[in-house]
Amino acid sequence: MMSNVQVATMEQALKAFNENRAWQQLCERDSSAQFFYAVATTGVFCRPECKSRRPLRENVRFFETTAAAQAAGFRPCKRCRPNASLRDPSNEIRAYLEANLDRAVSLAELARIADMSPFTVQRMFKQKMGVSPLQYQRSLRAGKLRGALKQNGRVTDAIYEAGFGSSSRAYEGAQLGMTPTRFARGGEGERIGWCAARSPFGWVIVGSTQRGLCWLSLAGTAAEAEASLREEFPAAKLQRDPSLSRLVDAALQSVREGSDLSENRGLPGALDLRGTVFQLRVWQALRQIPRGETRSYSEVAREMGEPNATRAVARACAMNRVALVVPCHRVVGASGSLTGYRWGVERKKAILKAERTGS
Known part of the structure; x- marks a missing residue:
């Protein structure tokens, strides 16, 4: 158990680290920064993006709210108006x-x-x-x-x-x-190469257009895997392409090691994601969740700046066409329950376990 002195030292170090980061954001005039700063020599507090002259570091004090800054005796800047509604x-x-x-x-x-x-x-x-x-x-x-x-x-x-x-x-x-x-x-004449292979999570099938990976599904059998692709793209010309086994390997590697398929330059790793603007935003947000961690649907919505879009986030997850690479398996219910998964809750459980153990 840590002593009171050790706890105090850690708290001071954390505060210093946070203030160092805040100072960097102030220097960059970062409008997304969530704090206010005050200048001891002027008695004024500002937003981080204020266009006023940059103060000396030793004269700056940081506050999480305008109320805290005013309680400390500082008055709001007339230039950036920190008390006004945030722009x-x-x-x-x-x-x-x-x-x-x-x-x-x-x-x-x-x-x-x-x-x-x-x-x-x-x-x-x-x-x-x-x-x-x-x-x-x-x-x-x-x-x-x-x-x-x-x-x-x-x-x-x-x-x-x-x-x-x-x-x-x-x-x-x-x-x-x-x-x-x-x-x-309806996709008539579109050529989609595909390849299927066994994996720890059942059969994996990938489909790729010239633009990139457009389909990655999980199934219990090879026949079910191929059927899922044909059902999704009924009017396209599907052609087996054994070379796409590299995409299967890369997707499984992304589970074991957290590598990003689109950044693996040795593969045709571009993603051909087809969806609405909101769906694309959700899928991008899912790819920001660290491997082995989970977020609730409401947490994803809040992180996107859309706190009332929990149901829309859930629908976007259900419409995901590239399992593993766009990790909708990392989204769970508010209670932490696994809830639904397009490719089966048991697979979702197994994938999360593999991510956490690296196996």
Whole structure:
């Protein structure tokens, strides 16, 4: 058992570590930082992103709330107004992107909107939304294109209605995983290579388009595995490709060692994820959960900045098409129960155990 002196020393070290991090965020004018700082020589407290002159480190005091800063005798800055409702630049950026789907919006333009540097805009938006501004805009266009294609199937009309300036732009950045024409025909003519193999969790089957991995399913038998792929892509041309066994091995390695399939340069590791903007954000958030750990659906929603979207998060998990790589098995019920899993609760239990033990 630690002595009182040891406990006090640890608390001091933790405080120093946190204040060092806070000072770094202050120097970077990080608008996402969750604290306020006061300057002893001026008697004023500010937000971390305040444009006022940077104070000397020895004159700075940090506070978690404005009430704590005022209780210590500091008054709010008239420039950044820390007592005013917190501004969320990501909402302004998101609204601007949604209003300008018909053209590419540069980071420099978004930086002017948010009054930040382009680098800070990129980092802040990705932290908040799970995707970059460019990816967000492309996903919105892809969603509109999917809807227009399903509604009337007229490819040219749908392309321009979705905000693409030309058919070539739509074919390059639609995120459909196939050309708009093939999507309108239910995937007819799309080529998907596939491979199945045994694993500690039953049979694993992977499917890959030219864009990347689009399907990774778990099943009890080889026949069930192949049937799952054919059911998901009924109009596509499926072709067995033994070379894709490397993707199976990489997916299993991601369970044992926590490696990221998309970062394994020795493999065709790109992910061909097809979903709505919100689903893509959820799947990105799941990939941020450390191996061997779990989060509840409500925790994932809060971490995404969408505290009321618990049910939508659960639906996005249920729609995940690439098991293991997008680790929906790491999401559990509020009580810690394993709840449902597209590929079976017992498999979910076994995968989590393997992640925690590395076997």
